[in-house]
Structures are given as C-alpha cells and as structure tokens.
Amino acid sequence: MKILITYFSNTGNTEKVAYSIKEGLKENEVDLIPVKDVDASKIAAYDLVLLGSGIYASRIDKSLVNLVKEAAPNLPSKFAYFCTHASLEFYQKPFYNITKILAEHGSKIVDEFDCVGDNIGIPLKTRMTMFDKLPEDKKKKALEDMEKIKGRPNKVDLDKAKRFGETLLKKV
Ligand SMILES: Cc1cc2nc3c(=O)[nH]c(=O)nc-3n(C[C@H](O)[C@H](O)[C@H](O)COP(=O)(O)O)c2cc1C
Numbered sequence: 075m076k077i078l079i080t081y082f083s084n085t086g087n088t089e090k091v092a093y094s095i096k097e098g099l100k101e102n103e104v105d106l107i108p109v110k111d112v113d114a115s116k117i118a119a120y121d122l123v124l125l126g127s128g129i130y131a132s133r134i135d136k137s138l139v140n141l142v143k144e145a146a147p148n149l150p151s152k153f154a155y156f157c158t159h160a161s162l163e164f165y166q167k168p169f170y171n172i173t174k175i176l177a178e179h180g181s182k183i184v185d186e187f188d189c190v191g192d193n194i195g196i197p198l199k200t201r202m203t204m205f206d207k208l209p210e211d212k213k214k215k216a217l218e219d220m221e222k223i224k225g226r227p228n229k230v231d232l233d234k235a236k237r238f239g240e241t242l243l244k245k246v
Pocket of ligand 1: 082083084085086087088089127128129130131132133158159160161190191192193194195196
C-alpha cells in the first residue's frame with residue numbers, strides 16, 4: 075500500500091495527529107507531507123490518501139479542497155479524513171465540499187477520525203471577551219469547556235489517532 079497523509083495545521087494540533095496516524099501505519103510506505111507541498115498531479119499514484127485539517131468556522135482549510143479539485147479527475151480510489159476541533163461535541167460536517175467531489179468521481183471514504191484540539195489560534199484575551207458577552211450559565215460552560223480542551227490533543231487523543239492508523243487498512 076502506498077499511502078499519502080497530507081494536512082493543513084495552523085497551530086500544530088492536526089500535525090501531531092498526522093504523525094500519530096503515521097506511526098500506526100508503520101508497516102506501510104507512507105509519505106507525510108503538508109498540503110502546501112503536495113503536487114496535485116501526483117496524488118493518483120497513491121492507493122490511499124488521508125486528508126487532515128483543523129476546523130475553522132465549521133470547515134476544513136480551503137487548501138485541501140483546492141488540492142482535490144486540482145487533482146480531479148485523476149483521483150485515488152480511496153480516501154480517509156482526520157481533523158481536530160475545539161468543540162467537545164463534533165457536530166460539524168467539515169469535509170462536505172470534498173465529499174461531494176469524491177462522490178462525483180466514485181472515490182470511497184474509508185474512515186474518519188476526529189479529536190479535540192486546544193483553541194490556541196484564538197488569543198485567550200479574545201476568547202474571554204467573547205465569553206463575557208454570553209449569559210452567565212453559557213459563560214460558565216464555556217469556561218469549563220476551555221479547561222477540558224487545554225493541552226489537547228493529549229496522549230490519550232494521540233494514542234487513539236495511532237490506533238486509527240493501525241486499524242485503517244482493515245477497512246480498505
Ligand atoms: C479562526 C478559527 C476558527 C475556528 N473555528 C472552529 C469551529 O468552527 N469549530 C471548532 O470546533 N473549532 C474551531 N476552531 C478551533 C480549531 O479547530 C482547533 O483549535 C484545531 O485543533 C486547530 O487545529 P490546528 O492546530 O491544526 O490548526 C477554530 C480556530 C480558529 C483559530
């Protein structure tokens with residue numbers, strides 16, 4: 075299996091997950107390349123491509139969508155997704171635009187992984203100003219959630235990412 079893991083990571087959370095997934099895939103030939111350095115004309119040579127991103131305003135970074143658009147119609151037949159997000163509940167459908175393109179070209183999404191990533195891209199002061207505008211009960215929950223996501227992805231998250239890599243090929 076020739077596998078590409080490519081990702082956009084603004085503050086490094088998704089990058090950590092990418093490296094853990096790669097550890098899990100260790101028996102295979104895996105290229106791990108930031109999306110900005112990937113040549114779209116070369117991705118068809120992979121048996122499986124993993125696309126990863128942080129979530130920004132409920133979406134993945136555009137660079138990944140552009141990569142898939144640029145590579146089409148010469149797309150690999152198998153993809154997987156991974157992402158990190160600050161919300162404790164994963165309610166978003168961030169890969170929506172890519173999923174549409176893959177469906178049009180008959181590529182399959184083998185599996186998906188997500189985990190929490192601390193919101194270090196938004197300065198603490200800005201976050202506190204946002205929380206100050208909330209009703210008291212919502213502000214209390216936002217502060218509690220902020221504590222829960224601190225330092226994540228943590229070891230537990232990254233072990234799960236590694237396990238995702240270890241089990242991924244059974245689903246191909
Ligand atoms: C501008 C901005 C917008 C964000 N929007 C969302 C969002 O809509 N939903 C969410 O769960 N997290 C959101 N986050 C949090 C990031 O998705 C999270 O911290 C993620 O782990 C960042 O990944 P990275 O370090 O790989 O860039 C946002 C962060 C920033 C900086």
